[in-house]
Amino acid sequence: MRATKYFGKTLRDAPAEAETVSHRLLLRAGMVQQLAAGIYSYLPLGWRSLNKISTIIREEMNRAGGLEVRMPVTQPRELWEESGRADTFVPPLAQFEDRRGRMLVLAPTHEEAVTAMARANIRSYRDLPVTLYQIQTKFRDEPRPRAGLLRVREFEMKDAYSFDADVEGLDTSFNAMADAYHRIFGRCGLQVVMVEADSGPIGGKDSNEFVLLAESGEDTILICDKCGYAANSEKASSRKGQSPVEAPLPVETIHTPGIRTIDALAKSLGIPASRTIKAVFYSAAGEVVLVSIRGDLEVNETKLRNALGGADVRLATADQVRAAGLVAGSASAVGLDRVRSVVDDSVTAGGNYVAGANREDRHLRNVNYGRDFKADLMVDLALARDGDACPKCDGTLRAKRGIEVGHIFKLGTRYAEKMGAMYLDAQGVPHPIVMGCYGIGVGRLLAAAIEANHDGRGMTLPRAIAPFEVYLASLGDDADVVSAADSLYRDLEAASVDVLYDDRDEPPGVKFNDADLIGPPLRVVVSKRSLKNAQVEVKSRKAEKPASHPFGDAVEVVRAALEQV
RNA sequence: CGGGGAGUAGCGCAGCUGGUAGCGCGCAGCGUUCGGGACGCUGAGGUCCCGGGUUCGAAUCCCGGCUCCCCGACCA
Structure with missing residues (x-):
C-alpha cells in the first residue's frame, strides 16, 4: 500500500482525553477514532491489525473443530426472559422498542441466542459434541468505559460455545479450547498466562482467565515461581503458615x-x-x-x-x-x-x-x-499477596499486573435447563445439554498488545498483528531513488510481503517518526546515500542501527529478516 | 451512582479584571531543502459545547442542561 493512497493521519500530539499508552498510540497512529464514550470507529490501519487478530482466532477455532456462525445483535427481550437474565444482567441490557411495540435488546453476549440455536438443531446424543463460535460486535452499556479500547461499550468479541452430553465431554471441549487459546495468543506473539479465576455471576465450576502480562494492567495475578500455579487475585489462595501450637491459656x-x-x-x-x-x-x-x-x-x-x-x-x-x-x-x-x-x-x-x-x-x-x-x-477469606507461600508447593507467589484478554467458563446445564435445550441419550432419556463458553475481546487484545509492546517512539507490535510487516521509505525526490523505491515496492508486493510504502514528499524525519509510531517490525530505506553503493538499509523496529545490503538482494533480505522478528 | 477535572480551528493550547478571537503543529499554494517531525512567503479554516439571563455589548459574568476524561463503586 502506498502512503499517498492511504487514509488516516498520524498525530504529533495525542488528544488530551487519552492517558493510557495504548489509547494515545491508537489515536496518534490513526488506527481508531472515538465517536462517543466507549464507542470507536476503526480506520484502515487499525482495522488491518484487528483483522489479523481475527484471522488467527478463526484459524485456531476451526482447527479445534469449531464451526463459525453468525447471530443477531438485536434480539427479542423474551429470549432473555427465558434465561432469567432480562433483569439481572449487569450492566443492564440496552433495549429499545420496535415499531410494533416489541422490546428488542442489543446483545451484550450470546448465550441465549446460541442456546436457541442448539435446541432447534440438537436432538440426540449423536448430535454431540459440537462447538459453535462467532466473531461479532456486542454492546454493553458499561457504567464506566475507559482507557481507549481496553474497556468499551461496543466491541468485537469472539465467543465460542461448546455443547456436550456430560461433564466429561465438557472437560474435553474445555481443554481443547484452552489449548486453542494458548495457540492463539502464542501466534499473536504475546506472553499470556492462564490463571484460575472467579467465575462470578456467570457461575459454573471452573473458570480460567487469560492474562497478558503488562505493567499497566488493571488485574493482579499471582504466579508461583516454582510449580506454575497461577490465579487472579480474586481467586488465589496461599498457604498462611502455622502458628506454634500451644496449650490454650486463660483469657x-x-x-x-x-x-x-x-x-x-x-x-x-x-x-x-x-x-x-x-x-x-x-x-x-x-x-x-x-x-x-x-x-x-x-x-x-x-x-x-x-x-x-x-x-x-x-x-x-x-x-x-x-x-x-x-x-x-x-x-x-x-x-x-x-x-x-x-x-x-x-x-x-x-x-x-x-x-x-x-x-x-x-x-x-x-x-x-x-x-x-x-x-x-x-x-478461606484471605487475599493472597506477593511473597506469600504457594498453596500447591513450597514455592513463593509473585504478584504481577496483567490485562484480561480471554475468559473461559464451564457453564454446565444452567442455560439448557432454563431454555429447554435437551437431547435424548441412547436409552431415549432426555437430558439438558452441558455447555461451556469461551470469550476473547478482540479489540481489547489489540490494546493490550500495544500496552505490552511499545517504546518511547511508538508501537512495537509483533509481526503477526502489526498493521504492516514492512515500512518502506524513500528519502528525497531524486529520480533514481524514486524509481528504485517504486520497483522495490512492486517486488515486495509480488513476494506477498505486507508493505506500507511511504512515497510521500516528506522529509526523512517525518518518515522515520511515522515508521516508529506505526511500528512495522521492519523498516526499509531507499536513499541517494545508500543507492550510491547499490545498497538498501534494513532495520528492525527494535534495533538501534540499520544494516546495509545489496539492493538486488532486498526482497530476500526482507523475507529472511521477517522470519527473525 | 459518589468524588474530581475539562469543553475555544483537525490536534495541543492561550485569551476569562466584559469591547466581537489568537499561538504552535497540521492543512492548501509557491519556492528552497532532503538521514530523525527543515526553512521562507502566501492562504484557507471558528455555532468559543448547547439554551436562557444580565449588559449598549458576553468566549469572558449568572442560571440550567449536554458531552468527554480521571479516581472509586461495578464489570466477560
Missing part, C-alpha cells in the same frame, strides 16, 4: 489505651501481627457481618461475597457499625452473638491470639477459636 483483659489498629497493637505488645486477630465489618444485603482474620492478612472481598452466597458486599459504614453495637478498634467475635460471624480459616491454625475486647481501650490475650468465639461460617 486476660489488657489495657490498650488509644490503640485502634493491628499495627499499633502488635507494636505496643511486642508481638508479630500474625499473633493477633483482626475484625473487619462488612455490610452484605443490609446485614452487618463481622469478619475475623489473622492480623497479618487482608480480606478478599470476592471470596467473602461467594461465601455469603453472592450478596453485594461492601465495607460497613460507621453508622452501621455503631448501630450493630460494635466498637471499632477494639472489636472481635468474642462474646458477640447478635452479629453474624464469618471467620477466615487462618485463625484455627494456632492459638492464644490477641483480639479486641469489644470495649474501648481493652484487648484480650489468649483468645482461642472454638473456646472463646464461634463462626457462623468458616472459610
